[in-house]
Structures are given as structure tokens and as C-alpha cells.
Amino acid sequence: MNNAESPSIEAALAWARKTLSQSDSGALDSRVLLCHCLGKGLSYLMTWPDKALTDSQWQDFQTLVCRRASGEPVAYLTGHREFWDLDLQVSPDTLIPRPETEHLVEAALENTPKTSRKVLDLGTGTGAVALALAKERPAWQVLGVDYQSKIIELAASNARRNGINNVRFQVSDWFQQLSDTSFDLIVSNPPYIDDEDHWLAQGDVRFEPRSALVSGNQGLADIEAIASQSGGYLSQDGLLIFEHGYQQGPQVRAILIRQGFSRVTTLSDLAGLERITLGYR
Numbered sequence: 001m002n003n004a005e006s007p008s009i010e011a012a013l014a015w016a017r018k019t020l021s022q023s024d025s026g027a028l029d030s031r032v033l034l035c036h037c038l039g040k041g042l043s044y045l046m047t048w049p050d051k052a053l054t055d056s057q058w059q060d061f062q063t064l065v066c067r068r069a070s071g072e073p074v075a076y077l078t079g080h081r082e083f084w085d086l087d088l089q090v091s092p093d094t095l096i097p098r099p100e101t102e103h104l105v106e107a108a109l110e111n112t113p114k115t116s117r118k119v120l121d122l123g124t125g126t127g128a129v130a131l132a133l134a135k136e137r138p139a140w141q142v143l144g145v146d147y148q149s150k151i152i153e154l155a156a157s158n159a160r161r162n163g164i165n166n167v168r169f170q171v172s173d174w175f176q177q178l179s180d181t182s183f184d185l186i187v188s189n190p191p192y193i194d195d196e197d198h199w200l201a202q203g204d205v206r207f208e209p210r211s212a213l214v215s216g217n218q219g220l221a222d223i224e225a226i227a228s229q230s231g232g233y234l235s236q237d238g239l240l241i242f243e244h245g246y247q248q249g250p251q252v253r254a255i256l257i258r259q260g261f262s263r264v265t266t267l268s269d270l271a272g273l274e275r276i277t278l279g280y281r
């Protein structure tokens with residue numbers, strides 16, 4: 001197809017909306033993907049609806065829209081996602097950071113003194129939680145760990161991309177490769193979905209790594225493993241805080257109490273669902 005045959009922005013968007021008409025987010029996804037192909041913001045699409053795409057822009061756009069129509073998450077297609085006020089690179093090796101995980105960041109900030117703290121983020125993925133905490137609290141020293149080097153490289157690249165220096169990232173299978181043994185705060189959004197959960201077969205989540213999502217013992221095995229070792233890595237009165245599934249509050253509280261944590265509390269989200277549980281050493 002030559003340049004003259006490439007459609008205008010308005011026509012390209014109309015084609016994409018039709019192609020994605022099965023999806024509730026088809027119109028938004030169309031705009032986000034076109035912005036990505038043009039390297040422009042949303043206002044550009046509104047200002048120049050009659051401007052023709054180049055051949056390569058049109059080809060790229062069609063490819064991405066077709067991939068989106070077959071279910072691939074927009075964040076994997078564009079390679080990045082906003083979280084907190086950070087622009088994070090994502091890859092199919094990492095979970096796509098969720099808006100609900102911002103509650104984990106808020107809970108960690110609200111329940112920890114602002115003064116200098118040593119913080120551990122277990123299962124850091126893109127570095128979302130570690131980077132948000134480090135950005136909000138420049139006096140804190142944050143360590144993010146994950147068990148694959150390609151994930152750690154991505155998180156470190158996200159720190160550079162966002163100009164955050166009080167954070168470092170390390171490969172570790174939970175605590176196994178850590179040399180430091182005293183943190184004031186341990187925060188984790190670990191895998192917590194049961195292997196047989198039907199939700200794993202739906203929508204964007206089908207494309208995310210199972211190793212980021214699924215845990216044994218009805219989704220509780222990693223929470224249990226982390227809670228059982230955290231006591232040995234927390235300073236006196238240090239805080240352990242988890243994100244978990246909305247039906248797991250009672251079990252996570254029981255795990256923390258069994259492991260000797262005190263003031264164990266579960267926080268609910270705006271919909272009233274129990275999503276975060278914390279306890280003090």
C-alpha cells in the first residue's frame with residue numbers, strides 16, 4: 001500500500017474501533033495504540049484528524065490492532081504502563097502493574113515513619129512498588145528482588161528511566177540470595193492465585209507469566225513462605241505487608257498470627273474488598 005492509500009487519523013481510528021468492537025475498551029485501546037505508532041499524545045489525534053498516516057505507521061497500527069483483537073494486553077503491545085506517577089517499561093516476562101496495587105503503596109506509606117527506612121519489595125516485577133516507595137520517600141533505601149535476571153534488568157532500567165536513585169534490584173528466590181538481614185518494612189505483591197482459578201483463562205491475564213500469578217495451596221503458598229521467613233529479616237517492630245486476593249483476608253491474617261506477627265490488620269479497597277493485610281514483628 002503506498003502513502004496515498006494510507007488513511008487519515010480519523011479513518012484509521014474508525015477502522016480500529018470496528019475491529020475491536022467486541023471489547024469494552026476498544027475505542028480507548030485504538031487511541032492508545034495509534035498514539036504509540038505515531039509517537040504522539042492524544043491531543044495530536046484530536047487536533048489533526050485529517051492527517052494521513054504514513055505507510056509504515058498504518059502497517060504498524062494494523063498489526064497492533066489485530067494483535068489486540070486476539071487478546072494481547074495493550075501494555076505488552078506498547079511496552080509500557082503508567083503506575084503511581086511513573087512510566088514503567090513492561091515485558092511479557094513481567095506482570096502488568098495494576099491500579100489496585102497502588103493501594104499497597106499507599107498502605108506502606110501510611111503505616112511507616114517517613115524517616116530513613118530500609119525497605120524490601122519481594123517479587124518486584126517491573127519494580128512498580130519499589131520505585132513508587134523510593135520516589136515518595138527519598139530518605140528510604142529500597143531493595144527490590146525477583147528471581148529472574150531479565151526481570152531485574154527491566155526493573156533497574158525503570159529506575160534509570162524515572163531518575164530514581166535510592167533503589168536497587170537484585171536476583172533472589174525470595175530471601176535466599178539476600179545478604180542483608182534487617183529491614184524496617186517488607187512489602188510484597190506475590191503470586192496468590194489458585195492454579196484452577198477460572199479467571200486465569202480470561203482477558204489480558206492469559207498473556208501474563210503464570211510464575212507471577214499462580215501459587216500452590218490455593219494461592220497461599222508464597223504468602224506463607226514469605227511470612228514464615230520475614231521475622232528473621234525484620235527489625236524490631238518492623239512491618240510486613242501483603243497484597244492478596246479479595247477472599248484471602250481470613251487465611252492471610254491467620255498465617256501472620258501463626259507466624260507471631262502482632263497488630264495484624266486487613267485493609268479493604270474502595271469496593272469494600274479485603275486486599276491488603278499487614279502485621280508487625
Ligand SMILES: C[S@@+](CC[C@H](N)C(=O)[O-])C[C@H]1O[C@@H](n2cnc3c(N)ncnc32)[C@H](O)[C@@H]1O
Pocket residue numbers: 094095096097098101122123124125126127128129145146147148151172173174189190191192211212213
Ligand atoms: C504478582 S507479581 C508482582 C509484580 C510487581 N510487584 C507488581 O506489583 O506489579 C509477583 C512477582 O513475584 C515474582 N516471584 C515469583 N516467585 C518468586 C520467588 N520465588 N522469588 C522472587 N520473586 C518471585 C514474579 O516473578 C513476579 O514478578
